[in-house]
Amino acid sequence: MASHPVVVPYRQSWLRRTAHHWYDTLGPWLCVLAVILVIALLAFVYLAQASYVARQIDMMAKLEKDRCKLHEENSALLLEIAQYEDVSRIKTEARAMGLGEPTRIEYVEVTVDDPLPLPGSRGGPLSDVRGAQLPAPQGPAFLSGIWQQFRNWIIGGTVRADQPSR
Amino acid sequence: MTATREAQFYRRMFATAALLLMVVAAAMGRLAYLQITAPPPPLPGERGTGTFVPQRGSIYDSHGYLLAVSATVYDIGACPAKITDTLTTADRLSQELQQPRSQILDSLQSGLSYVQLKRGVGKDVSDKIASWQLSGLQADPRSVRYYPNGPLAACVLGFVNAEGKASHGVEARYDDELAGKPGYRVLDRDAMGGLLYRFQPPQEGTDLYLTLDRNIQALVEEALAKGVTSTAARRGVAIVMDPRTGAILAMASYPTHDPNLRVVSDASLFTNPAVSTTYEPGSVFKVVTIASALDLGVISPSSTYYDRGEIVVGGRPIRNSDGQAHGETTIAELLAYSLNVGSATVSTKLGRGKFYEYVRRFGFSQLSGVDLAYETAGWVRIPGNPEWHESDLATNSFGQGLAATPLQMLSAICAVANDGVLMRPYIVGRKVAGGNVTVVSPQMVRRVVSPEAAAQVTDMLVYAVDRVQTVAAIPGYRVAAKSGTSQVYAETGGYDPKETVASFAGYAPADDPRFAVLVVLDRPQKEQWGSRAAGPVFREIAQQLFTLLAIPPDNVRLARR
Numbered sequence: 001m002a003s004h005p006v007v008v009p010y011r012q013s014w015l016r017r018t019a020h021h022w023y024d025t026l027g028p029w030l031c032v033l034a035v036i037l038v039i040a041l042l043a044f045v046y047l048a049q050a051s052y053v054a055r056q057i058d059m060m061a062k063l064e065k066d067r068c069k070l071h072e073e074n075s076a077l078l079l080e081i082a083q084y085e086d087v088s089r090i091k092t093e094a095r096a097m098g099l100g101e102p103t104r105i106e107y108v109e110v111t112v113d114d115p116l117p118l119p120g121s122r123g124g125p126l127s128d129v130r131g132a133q134l135p136a137p138q139g140p141a142f143l144s145g146i147w148q149q150f151r152n153w154i155i156g157g158t159v160r161a162d163q164p165s166r
Numbered sequence: 167m168t169a170t171r172e173a174q175f176y177r178r179m180f181a182t183a184a185l186l187l188m189v190v191a192a193a194m195g196r197l198a199y200l201q202i203t204a205p206p207p208p209l210p211g212e213r214g215t216g217t218f219v220p221q222r223g224s225i226y227d228s229h230g231y232l233l234a235v236s237a238t239v240y241d242i243g244a245c246p247a248k249i250t251d252t253l254t255t256a257d258r259l260s261q262e263l264q265q266p267r268s269q270i271l272d273s274l275q276s277g278l279s280y281v282q283l284k285r286g287v288g289k290d291v292s293d294k295i296a297s298w299q300l301s302g303l304q305a306d307p308r309s310v311r312y313y314p315n316g317p318l319a320a321c322v323l324g325f326v327n328a329e330g331k332a333s334h335g336v337e338a339r340y341d342d343e344l345a346g347k348p349g350y351r352v353l354d355r356d357a358m359g360g361l362l363y364r365f366q367p368p369q370e371g372t373d374l375y376l377t378l379d380r381n382i383q384a385l386v387e388e389a390l391a392k393g394v395t396s397t398a399a400r401r402g403v404a405i406v407m408d409p410r411t412g413a414i415l416a417m418a419s420y421p422t423h424d425p426n427l428r429v430v431s432d433a434s435l436f437t438n439p440a441v442s443t444t445y446e447p448g449s450v451f452k453v454v455t456i457a458s459a460l461d462l463g464v465i466s467p468s469s470t471y472y473d474r475g476e477i478v479v480g481g482r483p484i485r486n487s488d489g490q491a492h493g494e495t496t497i498a499e500l501l502a503y504s505l506n507v508g509s510a511t512v513s514t515k516l517g518r519g520k521f522y523e524y525v526r527r528f529g530f531s532q533l534s535g536v537d538l539a540y541e542t543a544g545w546v547r548i549p550g551n552p553e554w555h556e557s558d559l560a561t562n563s564f565g566q567g568l569a570a571t572p573l574q575m576l577s578a579i580c581a582v583a584n585d586g587v588l589m590r591p592y593i594v595g596r597k598v599a600g601g602n603v604t605v606v607s608p609q610m611v612r613r614v615v616s617p618e619a620a621a622q623v624t625d626m627l628v629y630a631v632d633r634v635q636t637v638a639a640i641p642g643y644r645v646a647a648k649s650g651t652s653q654v655y656a657e658t659g660g661y662d663p664k665e666t667v668a669s670f671a672g673y674a675p676a677d678d679p680r681f682a683v684l685v686v687l688d689r690p691q692k693e694q695w696g697s698r699a700a701g702p703v704f705r706e707i708a709q710q711l712f713t714l715l716a717i718p719p720d721n722v723r724l725a726r727r
Contacts, residue, residue, distance in 0.1 A: 029176075029179055029183075032183065033179070033182070033183055033186075036183060036186045036187060036190065037186065039190050040186055040189060040190045040193070043190050043193035043194055044193060046193075047193050047196060053353075053363045056363050057363060060351075060363075060365055064218070068238075068307075071221050071238075072237070072238045072289060075221075075235055075236060075237040075238065076237065076289070078224065078232050078235050079232075079235060079237060079312060079314055081232065082231070082232040082235070082314035082315070083314060085231055085232075086314065086315060087315070087318070087380065087381070087384045105713060107718050107719060107722050109722065109725075
């Protein structure tokens, strides 16, 4: 049996050349299908965009709500702290505890000996002062002097630290 | 293709197309719903047009104690038409809102579309009502301004009313910064018609830290109230400043009001008399006259004049307040005994040109630039003004015939205390916005007099306290102070012989001033003189300030140096 070669006319469209079988079979239905597919694709794109925006709106709404709630709680806490710090409240409670304003204010002058410099303490790395020892306290006389000073202050009058204790 | 297979193919294609069409139709329907029918959910704080009101900034004192804060309260309302069980709702609301049941029931049965049941309830009450999930009830949030210390520093803070409008004081002056910037939400479309969502968050208000010290403010208010009450004065003002920087440590007026309530019988109580009202300073102004003359060199500390008890300037006799002649008098005695004849002698020696030039250099008849609302500049008649008279040169020298605010007067005193340098008074020390801290630096206005002249005046004022104004003498401290008693101009014309404005100004420690205080009592009835009416108030404030600011006595402080 002789085969008849398919002759494609030169002027046929690209669609007919590539899909000529289907086009010959389906005809205009192929176009309709293509249009529907394109519309569906566009619809999905818009839907995705709108859904994304709606999700963002919901997320922002939730965050704003949380932010407002935190602001409210913060303000309430600040007010509560202010109530506790109120001058008149503190005065009332202090008086109830038996505290009172001082009738007399006394200034106590305390003279403290200058600390002795550390050996090798001219700066530089710590290794330079490794093994250096802090000066030992000046014995019982140093502590008793401090104690005498405060004892005299408690009993009455002010005593300079360098005055001989009685 | 056979006919059967072709038909089968067509059926399958048709089914596929129908399925795809259904999907497309569903998608289009959902799009239509989202874009046309369903508005975006509202965000908290959103006002109808999609804007968000930010939280107003708080106000603190210099140590961080809270002075003003915005909080959210809720207004409970109901839509009677939507309430299904009125009786039960009324029962529960009555218990929770602590209102009579009958009152609530009447509201719920009123037939109105909306009724307000209670304003300003707390979040706990609002949350409890919301948890009932009863239809027809709603809780509308509203921002209110709280001043937790009540009337403390009310004249400085000002207030924000229920509508959110700021008035007076720091609230009005810094309203823009405290209010912040509103945010917005906009739904828009791009060029392709796609949905866009633009959200600009609100910019929260700036927090302000004042130079006020709450503890100093409290003690000043207490002392001032005591002084006004004991002298039966009409009103009192007291200001404490740091002369080195111009920072206002306290500013009080009495009577005052509670900015939370704002219920007053006289609306003038809302004004801050320290900056918004003027008075004739009286003899306190002699400090300015003497400092100016010493600076110009027309007098020296050893200068003297002969006090005959009266001097005629511009055809008008000027007399001493005690009506006596004091003979040969030094400048220090002039200030100590507050002699009008002496100050008139000095001002005429200065000359009108130089005298008023110094008056302006000390900041009078100009705004001080303090960051408080409604400041007034006061007035001074100067040569060239048709109302100026030659006798004004004499009367102005002892603080009569001119008007100044208490803050202007104290700023001038602070200039003398600060080695002759005038500093700009200010009330806001730092601002905190979004984590950024802006510190307000002290501003020097100008050098008014030389340090030598300032030191000489200080010595004279210390002499005045030691010898005459002993009410201000505080053991252990050198205090420089001056009293003032000025006559009040009567509404009928002329000065009222019975009414005075009593004032007392000073600073300490004299060699290194840490604070300056001015007390002004308007029309005290029981004591008319500045030293007797305002002096005790000054003393009480100064004494407590030494303790509060931990300023040791002069012998201890100077021994350290």
